Each structure stands twice: as structure tokens, then as C-alpha cells.
Amino acid sequence: MLVAIFMFVGVGFIVGKLHDLFEKTKLQEEKLSKALEEKDFLMRELNHRVKNNLNMVTALISFKESEITYDLSDIKNQIEAISLVHEKLHQHNKVDKIEVGEYFQSLLESIFSFTANRNVHIVNNVEGVSIDTKRAISVGLMVNEIATNAIKYGFNQDEEAIFTVTLTREKDDSHYILTLSNTGKPFPDEVSLEDPDSLGLQLITSLVDQLNGTIELQKNPHPIFTVRFPIGED
DSSP, X not given: OHHHHHHHHHHHHHHHHHHXXXXXXXXXXXXXXXXXXXXXXXXXXXXXXXXXXXXXXXXXXXXXXXXXSSOOHHHHHHHHHHHHHHHHHHHTTOSSEEEHHHHHHHHHHHHHHXXXXXXXXXXXXXXXXEEEHHHHHHHHHHHHHHHHHIIIIIBOTTSOOEEEEEEEEOTTSSEEEEEEEESBOXXXXXXXXXXXXXXXXXXXXXXXXXXXXXXXXXXXXXXXEEEEEEOOOO
């Protein structure tokens, strides 16, 4: 009888302790969940404010542009490339990753609608790929620079203007391969990405370095940029 009583008391004690532990764990999970929700809200609000501030900078540049003699459209396009990242993050309630295909489409439509004096057909072969914000900005600035260069120097008047962007994974899933091409004029033979002589090409190679990547340029018959960079933590 005493043994049974002690066993009953012991089981009751253990059950009580397990219940207390469960309640404490549940409370901690609720606190953690609330903290994560607050963090996500704050990050979304931050992305929204950054986007608005960048739009204000663009507006100020446009206002001042009438007072100077040189073109500031490149700077405005670069700001737009960064602003779009924060806009997409805010729209999709995400805090640190962006769907690249949708981002490229919006970015290229913006560039060609405001900068090109002709219709440019966009071939977007990117689908279902998301990358972190930091690399998205670097890649976006690179796409912006190459697309802007195509508008300024590349497209022939007697040939349809087509800009193509493709992003794939290598078979071993270690690197992304980003390909940017257009139906424009061949690059001059003297152009070198190893020793770029223009600010645009210098910016492109600098962005590739930020991605810890490599870049190749096929000059003929049409320009094709191929960028390879690590997938990293997605």
C-alpha cells in the first residue's frame, strides 16, 4: 500500500513538473513568435521608408537637372534599381529575399520606358529564383548598367531591339549563371573587362567582385555578358 501511494505521488509530481515545463515552453514560444512578428513588421516598414526616401532623392535630382548641362539619367536609374528591391520586399511582406524574375522585369520595363526612344522587347527567362537583398541590389545595378549601355550604344535602328536575361543554376548547385544579351552592335575589339576604360564597365566589374563572381564578354555578333557567382545561403 505504501509503495502504491509513493508511486502515485511520484507520478503526480512528474506530471505536474511536465505540465509546468510545457506551459513555460508554450509561453516562450509565444514570446518568440511575437518578437519575430514585430521584427518582420519593422523590417517591412524600414523597406517602405527606404523606398520613399530613394524616390525623394530621385525627385530632387530631377528638379536640379534643369539647372545643369549634363545628363543625370544614369544616376536616377541606379537609384531606381535599389528602390525597386525595397518596393518588392514591402509588397510581398518579405524582409530579406526577393524574387529575381519579377524584379528584373520591373527594372527593365522602367529603364526602357523612360530611357529608350524605341520599343525594346524584353525576354525574361528567370522564374522561381529568390536571392538575398544585398546580392539582389548588386545584380540589379549590373543589369541596369548593361541595359542602359545597350540603349546608348548598342541597338541598331534597322534591327528589332531585344534584351534577354537568363539566370540558371550550375548542375552542382554551387553557382548561379546570369546571362545578359542584346541584339545590338558588337563590342569594339579594344574593349577589355580586365582593364575597363569606361566608368560603366568599371562599375560592372566592381559589382561582380562584390558578388565574388567572374564575368565574360562575348563581343560578336551581339554582346553577351555571362556572370557566374556563388549561390551561397538562400
